[in-house]
Every structure is written in C-alpha cells, then in structure tokens.
Amino acid sequence: MKITNTRFLLALSAIVIFTQCLTQAQPLNNPVLILNKVDDVINAPKDQDYKVKLVLIDSKGNEKEREMSMLQNGSDKRVVKFLSPADQKGIAFLSLPNDMMYLYLPAFKKTRRIASHVKNTNFAGTDFTYEDMEAIRYADKWVPDLARSENNKYVLQLSPKAAGLSDYSKLVMTVRADNFYPERIEHYNKSGKLCKIMTRDGIEQISGYWVCTESQMEDLKTKHKTRMIMTDMKLDSGIPDDKFTERFLTR
Template sequence: MKMNKKKIQSLLILTAFMFSLFSSAQSASEILEKMDEVMYASKDQKSVTTIVLTDRNGKTRERKAITMQKGRHMRLTRFTAPASQAGIGFLSLPGEVMYVYLPAFKKERRIATHVKNQNFAGTDFTYEDMEAKPYSEKYIPELKETLSDQYVLVLKPKPGIRSDYAWLVLYVDRNNFYMKRVEYFNRAGIKAKELVSTFEQKQGYWTPVVMEMTDLRKQHKTRMIMTEISFDNNFSDEEFTVRKLKQ
C-alpha cells in the first residue's frame, strides 16, 4: 500500500509537471500570437519614420522615411532625407521578396533572400529584423517567466527558418500584449543586440512610437521615431508593386 501511495504521488507530480509544461507552451504560443495580432491589428498603416544613428563616439546622423504597411507581409519604405538618399525605396512582399529602387539610376533591383543577416542601410536593424513577418511564423516560443507587468518569452527559430540568431528573449506587455524589449543572442550564445520599444495607443491600436536597437559589440545605436501615424488608410495592393516603387 505504502508503495502504491508513493507511486500515485509521483504520478500526480509528474502529471502536474507535464500539464504545467504543456500549459506554459500553450500560453507562450498564445502570448506570441496575441502580440502579433496587436502589432498587425490594423489593415494598414502609414507613418513618418525618423532614423537616428548614433555611433560609439556619440556622433549622430539622421534620416527620414515614409513607411506604408498593409497586412502582415507588405511594406514600402521611401526615404525622404538626407537629400542624397531621397527617393530611395524599399519594398517587402510576401514570400521573402524584397526590392530596392535607386532613383539616381532610375532602376530597381531585387535583393536576394540570404542577405537577411546584413544590416539594413547602415542601421542596426538587419533585413531579418526589418522584414514584415509575424514572430509566431518564425519562432517557437517558450515562456520563461511571468513578471508583474510582462511576460518573458524565449524564442527559437522554427526548423527551416534561416536566422542569424540562436534565440531571442522577448518581453511582452502583460496587459496589452505589445513588445517591450527584445534581446538577440547570436550563435555563440552572446547577447549581440537589444531592441527597446515604446508603444502608444493611437486610434485604438497599440503601435510603436520609438524603437531603439543597440548593437552591443559595435556600441552603435539606431533609434526609429514614428510620427504622423495613420491607420486603415485602405491602401490597395497596387501601392505595393515594383511599378509603384519606381515612381
């Protein structure tokens, strides 16, 4: 009897443990999906982005761009400043298709997919960081910790997903499910970059107004400040074509 009691106890503990694992996996996925939903809640959005690059000596450079996004996979970024880069356009389409338009050449060029780990136009964001693809499509989440105001998830790339990162640590707001902070760990397990975002509710949508990415090795920082944000502009797919990119 004694043995049986012990066995039952162990079984109960094991079941509870398995259940907790299962439930945490479930909730981790749910959290990530909810976060994606919050981030891509609007049909479309438009904003003016000011990009401030700060090097290790504290020297800054500034750029401006207009960004348009429709759904989860279509994004067009057109630079407006500095003058030398005004008109340069960048188009991201479903299926990891990316185009760049160079006005001085009046030509567009498609960008290969495996350049995703390259930095995007001198910022600390790589093409991978910039791509308009929901996190839940790319990563397998695991709930690491639940804090009073945020969830801490560990994200690992799904099999078949190309990523320069071994894992990400994602901090998600517990109440509104927006992304507060991301820590990027390289394949050597070293924290390589850190993204801190400030979200605000605008027109009913939680949207980032400031995103600051720091490359810890280079001690280089990119701060993106989003202004003039508008949602549900009813952009047609036509706005996200190569023809439009060239205009």
C-alpha cells in the first residue's frame, strides 16, 4: 500500500511539473487577454506630439509626400495640421469625443464642423480609411480568436462584435509576444477577400513606451501604398487642453 501511495505522489508531481513546463512554453492562450494587452500598449502614453511624413506610392512606384503635425491627448482628442505640400499647408482637423470633428480651411479662413460618418472613405488620398484612423480600443469592437502562436508571435483573428460595426469582415493581427505590439494586420473585405495589409516597422521604446515609428498600408486591389513615418516624437509632455479647440485650429 505504501508503495502505491509513493508511486501515486511521484506520478502526481510529475504531472504538475509537466503542466508547469507547458504553461511556461505557452505563457498566454487567452485571446481576449492578448487583445486587451495590445490595446493597453498602443494607448499607453497620456499624450503624444509628433510629426508624420506620409508617402503615397502609386502602382507604378511614383511617390508623393505630405507632412503633418499631430497632437493627441488620451485616445480621443486629436489635432492634425498639414505642413506640406504648400497648397495644403495650414489645413487642420480637430477631432473630439462623440464624433465631433472640425475642419479649418486656411484659404477660406473658415472652420466647419464636418461629419464624416463614412467608414470606408479614404483619408486625404491615403490608403487609410477613416475607420483605420479611428482612435478606438480594438477590444471594444472586435471579438478575438487565437488562430495560432508561433515564433514568439500571436496570430489573432478578429471578427466584428456586431454587424455594421466595421467595413471589414475580419482582421488577422500578428502580435509580438514580448511586448504585445501588433506588427501586421490583414484586412478582409465584406466578401471575405484579403484587401489591405498594414505592416508596422520600427517598433521601438521611447520614454518607456512602446511605439511604432513607421507603418505602411497597402491596398491590394489598387496596388497603392501609403507609408507613414513618425518623427520628433514627444510623449507625456503635458499638452495643454486649449490646444484641442476650434480657436487653436486657425492659428
């Protein structure tokens, strides 16, 4: 009897050790948890101040550049000002919570409230739609499913929480396992076909936060690409609230 008990205990401890090994090899297998971590990492800085260079590349490889400055407070207040090309200099956007968006056109010296509820409209000639530019937590909109994990990467498949929430039928997101930064997102259109691929290069740590300094969106149908390069990045610099006002737009 005693022998049996000892054997049982041995077997049990073996199982426990084995299970622990398994858990260490696969630290996370809960897709919801992974997606929440993704959202936390992306939205970690309290405020952001940076310049963006947009490079628009057409199917023949011709490039066009645009520059803008971006101020962001939290995840729902944002000011974008165009710096170049010359004929677009001074055009500014302000987006505030509850879908409030203002546009300033310098040649008219007028600010207009603009409603752009349309998700699938491309933003300023880029391959990003207004939906792609939305400052929103992924977990609020998508239900994740862990497709696979490999080579220190998680591959999540995201399906919309409700019909009509997104112009895409699904996203396939590749997340780095070390810092939970998403480095590739495949966008599938309504007929379930892969239509756009977003890739993020230059994922680095600035002021203790993980940020991405270069990303690219490619439209597979038009073969048009947009590269976004972020420079002069200042995080948590304490941007005052009065920068996110209509009056600031005109300045």
